[in-house]
Structure formats: C-alpha cells, structure tokens
Amino acid sequence: MSYNFNEVRAIQKAQIIPPDIIRIEADINYSIVHLTSGKKIILAKTLKQFQEMLDPQNFVRPCRSHLINTRFIKKASETKVILKNGFQLPVSRRRRIGLMTIINITNN
Template identity: 35%
Template sequence: MRIPEIPIGGRKKVVPSDVILFEAEINYTRLHLSNGQYVMVATTLKKLEKSFSPFRFIYRTHKGFMVNLNFVQSLESNEVTLKNNRKVLVSRRRRELLLKNMGEMNYKV
C-alpha cells in the first residue's frame, strides 16, 4: 500500500515517512526531510499535527517539535536524539506517552 502525500501548505505536499522532524518557528514550521533538505511552510505546528494524526509514527514531543519515531536513535531523560544527530526536547507530560508509543512500535528504549 502506498502512503499518500499530505498537504503541508500552499501547493506543497510531502510523504509522511520522509519527514524526520517538524520544528515550530512562530507561525511557520520547518520540516527536516530524510534526504537532508528542509522545507519552510507558513503553517503552524498545531495544524500539521492534525493533518499527520493518522500516522502513529509521527509524535509531538514538545510544544515546538514533532518527530518521526522511525528516525529516533536514542531517548534520554528529557530529549530524543534522531538519526541525523539532532537533539529534540521532550516535555515531561509527553514523555510517558512517547515511551508507550515507542514500546508499541517495538523500539528499544
């Protein structure tokens, strides 16, 4: 089954599995892609969170970040290290659910 492209703002679309990280910047969001590029869109992280909600591997770790759990390398007390060596904060309130989601997806924590 092919994963559909999700509209991210304007005429831009992206395949969810290609996004490593969503990073909020006021009313814009920077999407870090698996090919090393990034895309800046004039869409809030909250709107993108709703669009990507059907995909369980996309998880909001903090008010300013959403990550693709397929690219998580390690999880420490308050941050996640991604495979591109980027460290992302995890809020205290979202940490327990993150551990649960990673456990359901058979990740080693």
C-alpha cells in the first residue's frame, strides 16, 4: 500500500511505501523518515499523526521520539531496541509492555 501525503507539507516530494520505512524520528512538529534506500525525507507531520495512519502491528513506538518498523528489529529487550542496521533506541517505561506484546505477536 502506498500513501500519498496530499495534506502534508514536505521538504522533498516523494511517495512513501510503508515497508520501505525503517524508522521515523521526531523533530518538533516535523518528522524525519528514514528509508531502506538510505534516503531521509523531512515531512511536516508529527509522530502521532504517522502512528494513527500506519498499521499498529507493523509500526511500534518504543519511545517518545521514534516510530519503528517491526520488520527491522534485530533484538529487543525491556530497556532498548536494536535495529538491523545497528541503530539503538531506548525503550521508555510507559511503552515497554506494549512494545514487548507487539514484538511477541509479530515473532509468532
């Protein structure tokens, strides 16, 4: 499924396919979308808006500043998540149970 961000101001114009997203990083009222191609796209949209738009089984928010694609999780513990590209993220205490539940569902 391809999302066309018609109502989003973007620094760069692009169509984004959710499986191509590794992670989305918050930057105040902007979001930096990190893609599998290595490109970064800056969009005028908050993480909460992305979280509501994307499938909650495929995208999880381990901390306040990131939304990650569960396909790219290499290892997860109660304190941090390591992605397949080696990037490490902290896991907040509030989101720990939800993160571990989603990861266990996708691994089974």
